[in-house]
Amino acid sequence: MSNYNSYTIRKIELKPQGGNIKNIKKFLEKNDLEISHDILFFITIEKNEDIIACGGISEGGIIKCVAIDKKERGKGLVLKLMTELIYIGYDLGYTELFLYTKPENEKMFKACGFTKIETVPGLVVLMENTQNGLLNYCKKLKENSKNIKGKKIGSIVLNTNPFTLGHQYLIEKSASECDWVHVFIVKEDASYFSYRDRFNLVAEGVKHIKNITLHEGSRYIISRATFPTYFLKDEDVVEKSYLELDLKIFRRFIGPALRITHRFVGSEPFSGVTNQYNEAMKYWLEKDDSNYPKITVEIKERKLLQDIPISASRVRELYFKGDVENIKKLVPKVTYEYLRNRNNNTNKQQWK
Secondary structure (H helix, E strand, O other), X not given: OEEEOOEEEEEEEOOOOOOOOHHHXXXXXXXXXXXXXXXXXXXXXXXXXXXEEEEEEEOOOEEEEEEEOHHHOXXXXXXXXXXXXXXXXXXXXXXXXXXXXXXXXXXXXXXXXXXXXXXXXXXXXXXXXXXXXXXXXXXHHHHHOOOOOOOOEEEXXXXXXXXXXXXXXXXXXXXXXXXXXXXXXXXXXXXXXXXXXXXXXXXXXOOOOXXXXXXXXXXXXXXXXXXXXXXXXOHHHHHHHHHHHHHHHHHHHHHXXXXXXXXXXXXXOOOHHHHHHHHHHHHHHHOOOOOOOOOEEEEEOOOEEOOXXXXXXHHXXXXXXXXXXXXXXXXXXXXXXXXXXXXXXHHXXXXX
């Protein structure tokens, strides 16, 4: 707790213990915001024990739930608030911070050192705390791929939780139809299997394919940084905003950096959310826009086993049951060996 002139500044930890957020929630509601429950710390600025400003930071270094009482705006509180949140972000190990805000607040946060990445008109602006973070990322992609030639350049974004024969088939099929394919592994560590393990499994499982580049994941491709749930109360609007931001960034920045002409994805017979993403992908990557090259979306039919699509969710289900024989039919050898080594002692005999 510290004093800022006549104000009191508090740092409130919400996780893992949880905290008293009743007053913060009430203040946010007054400012037409909803609390985001993945926030780790809140900073509040109080005057006469009443909250007049607050902001939170969540896992992944995403700043959310920033609000200033209307009567207190224009007094430098936002800069003080953001400075405190940036310090917390650095303490948590996040030097790259992201921020969501409403379009009318963009100028205010720009004055605090944030730069616009992308926007959904009238709804949300995604910003970052560096001047050229996304541009530098794309510059690096371009530099690393400058020797890649060809007219048909494909791309695939995968989570691989874990890596299955279905994922391997999609990469092989796409590579057989393209001059080159760029494969991105979703970097968030929010899956059952860690990002590093997922990445290594794919790297080992695609060694035989010569015309692909396997990229480290990025916070600019399907990450917590592109999910503005904290203030959009309508779930449908939230989903559409998330999809629009993610796909606009891909088409306007990442695609041109790598000269990507196609994006491949497997058909989705199980998940409505993934189906929605696939449909949005076709719209945002293919729609007429003279300013950005079109990226053709191709949905490949999933690889089947006994007429059933191979899926990572099915592998996880079998893994938890200890059904070794059926797992073996659904994953590359590298994944099978990984699961066997990772398995707990209760199922040890089954994996021999």
